[in-house]
Amino acid sequence: MSIGLLALQGDFREHRATLRRFGIEALEVRLPQQLAAVSHLIIPGGESTTIGRLLTRYALVEPLRARAGHDLAIWGTCAGAIILARELRDTKHGGQPTLGLMDITLRRNAFGSQLDSFEAPINAPVLGPTPLPGVFIRAPRFESLGPKVQALATLPDGEVVAARQGRLMATTFHPELTDDDRVHRYFLEL
Template sequence: MSVGVLALQGDIQEHSAALLRLGVRPVEVRLPKHLAQVERLIIPGGESTTIGRLLALYDLIEPLRSRAGRDLAIWGTCAGAILLARSVLDTKTGGQPVLELMDMAVRRNAYGSQLDSFEQPLAMPVLGEAPLPGVFIRAPQIETIGPQVTALATLPNGAIVAAQQGRLLATTFHPELTGDDRVHRYFLAL
């Protein structure tokens, strides 16, 4: 199995380390030729506007759209979840390039600034009974999902923080920053 980590900006090393712990050697994806080598791709957390602009600059948007969910499973964490969304509900983004792959609307920085970052244990039944550590750093929130999207985890207030549409997975938190590799394992099984 070949797994790529989009290596344009963000938590590249953290996702790579999690994959290595699971015995998977990641491919750093920077160009379409790298993308052609992988069956799965993680779009890491980082700055979504920057990642979106770099996706456009390096001609990765169309190759991603053409393969997404078919012969390419994709997981977006935090900024990656924003990039996967069909709609970004934030007037400050002003034309931010997004992939528009998952039928969901996302709000950037939904919980406030960096100072408002938090940790919250999460129930994610597809991973078993034990709570999952949720690390939220300037996190987005999934505001709405379409009929083909399944909510996988929510905060106690009902806010959706993980969703899946076929072979597309989005988490608004950072599993790569914890020692818990269950979400990575789940993604590898898609």
């Protein structure tokens, strides 16, 4: 197993620090030949429009689509979840590039602006009975999950904040900004 961090833009360094805490050194992925060397890829939070455009510029779109869910497990956090989504509901950003890999519909910045960022406990039964700490920064919101998509985690009010479709996973929060590494460990098992 080899872990890659999409290192075009965003908080990939924070994911690397989390993985290092349990002894995994991740490869920074910026080009197709680097992508070819990994079995798992994390698409970090950041600015989704920029990440999407850089995926195109560095010829990563087609290699990602070809391998996604087959010999490549992919996890998108926040902006990374937007990149994985099949559909976006956001009238302000009609040109948002996505990979369209997961049968999910998201709304960008659905919880508000940077000033509306918040922390909340997250219920994730697949990770045990203890709630996860959730950090939400300009977070997207799941508006719908396709029939093959499984909800993995929710806020106390029942709102879905993590989902999985086979070897693809999306979280609208930032587990890499906490000391809890359960989501990272779960992803490595995909």
